[in-house]
Amino acid sequence: xxxxxFYKYSTRESTSDLSKYxxxxxxxxMSVTNGIQMNTNSVGVQQGxxxxxxxxxxxxxxxxxxxxxxxxxxxxxxxxEAHVLGYGEISTVFQIDGLDTVACKRMPLFExxxxxxxxxxxxxxxxxxxxxxxxxIPNDDTQVIENxxxxxxxxxIQDQLPVNNFAHKLIHTESDKEAESIIRSIVLEIKKIWxxxxxxxxxxxxALDGQLSNWVKDGDQFVYIDTSTPLFKIKGLEQLDxxxxxxxxxxxxxxxxxxxxxxxxxxxxxxxxxxxxxLVGNLYKENKPELIPAVLEIINxxxxxxxxxxxxxxxxKYYKEDKLIWALFLALRRFDRWLKTTLFRQRYEYxxxxxxxx
Numbered sequence: 067x068x069x070x071x072f073y074k075y076s077t078r079e080s081t082s083d084l085s086k087y088x089x090x091x092x093x094x095x096m097s098v099t100n101g102i103q104m105n106t107n108s109v110g111v112q113q114g115x116x117x118x119x120x121x122x123x124x125x126x127x128x129x130x131x132x133x134x135x136x137x138x139x140x141x142x143x144x145x146x147e148a149h150v151l152g153y154g155e156i157s158t159v160f161q162i163d164g165l166d167t168v169a170c171k172r173m174p175l176f177e178x179x180x181x182x183x184x185x186x187x188x189x190x191x192x193x194x195x196x197x198x199x200x201x202x203i204p205n206d207d208t209q210v211i212e213n214x215x216x217x218x219x220x221x222x223i224q225d226q227l228p229v230n231n232f233a234h235k236l237i238h239t240e241s242d243k244e245a246e247s248i249i250r251s252i253v254l255e256i257k258k259i260w261x262x263x264x265x266x267x268x269x270x271x272x273a274l275d276g277q278l279s280n281w282v283k284d285g286d287q288f289v290y291i292d293t294s295t296p297l298f299k300i301k302g303l304e305q306l307d308x309x310x311x312x313x314x315x316x317x318x319x320x321x322x323x324x325x326x327x328x329x330x331x332x333x334x335x336x337x338x339x340x341x342x343x344x345l346v347g348n349l350y351k352e353n354k355p356e357l358i359p360a361v362l363e364i365i366n367x368x369x370x371x372x373x374x375x376x377x378x379x380x381x382x383k384y385y386k387e388d389k390l391i392w393a394l395f396l397a398l399r400r401f402d403r404w405l406k407t408t409l410f411r412q413r414y415e416y417x418x419x420x421x422x423x424x
Contacts, residue, residue: 126209128164129221133172133211138417139407151226153419156314157294161226168207168223171294174415175313176218182210185220185296188305192296195272199262201255201290217313217415222294227282234278234352245357250364252281253342255288257368260338273297273335278348297335308332314416315395316402339373343384346376350385 128146135145152159157173176182186208196203207223229235233252237245256276263271274280280292298305308328312320334340342365349357358378366375399418406412 125165128162129170129209130211132160132162133219133221134213138413138415139403141417150417153417156311156416157222158417165223167226169226171222171224172219173222173294174217174219175310176220179210179212179218182218182220185310186210188296188298189222189294191305192272192298193293195262195270195298196259196274196290196293199272200258202284202287203290203293206293216413224291227284227289227291231283232279233281233283233288234348236283237278237349237352237354237357242357242360245354246360246364248283249278249345249357249361251288252276252278252345253364253368255281255290256341256345257338260370269301271299271302271336274341275335276341276345278345278352297332299336304332306332314399316398318402319398339369339376342369343376343381344388346381347385347388350382351389 132144132146132148135143137143141148141150147163148160150158151161151169156175157171159169159171161168162170176185189208193203193206204227205225209221209223211219211221213219230239233248236248240248256274259272259274274290274297275292275295277292280290282289282291296306309324311331312323312328315323334344346358346361346365349355349361358381362376362378362381369375396418399416403414403416403418406414
């Protein structure tokens, strides 16, 4: 998601090899809830089974120790070994040693435990609504960690799914015809949310980020994994505090982002046309522009009747603007990190990736 969302990087680096990645970003990856309870509408294992992602006390301790010993600007110093699975504006996704079958998304956002638990509750509701709408989502857990002198951190834990089954990987390994079929299936999954919204209006409205890297093929179905940003409205009122997503923005830019961009960023994920425009724009990022004409036919066939069709010129313009904005934003975040750590000698909580290919 732009600013709030989720841009995955399928890196798999040990914390001992991460210095070359200190510096990336764009979106986000994962999920949240109160307590340690499983989603019953999930993919993979059965609740409470031998491979369940429900955290045992020993597993909670591993995450606590990892967080306690983590230096976001020097991952080599972490006491518990981990591999980075993905980066985002407000989070980093780890595979932590000892929790090898799950992905742990770290969100150091909250001023107090109550705020973190409120986010958890909204997340759980969001997951429930996504399932009710017909989407398949992974098994999940959460853990809130408090360390004195630091923000309260929420960890969102999901079952890991095969990296080669992510949609943005499959379009490179399958034929163009199969890639088109994959994207058609994803478009139909996305439409389930807007069909659900029509049924629930005006009491409930869901949003989501439909980009390719948020979908994983599991047999004959696609699993939606970007559940960690609980964007939904109840009777027209946004349930997510947008200020949370300014936490990772450079401090000197927050007023400008709040003034010029924040509401637009929040709103675009409630708009089917904007979500599908972003989806087809992914094909430039993935170096598959040859798929765009066929994908535009698929998308335009599935737009709401009142929406203007999307054309290739609009996709190109959108992608170029998006690429420029995020390159600039990442550069400013790096500068902000330098200011905090070097000039002011403060802790910088967010882990930035290295060079991004876009």
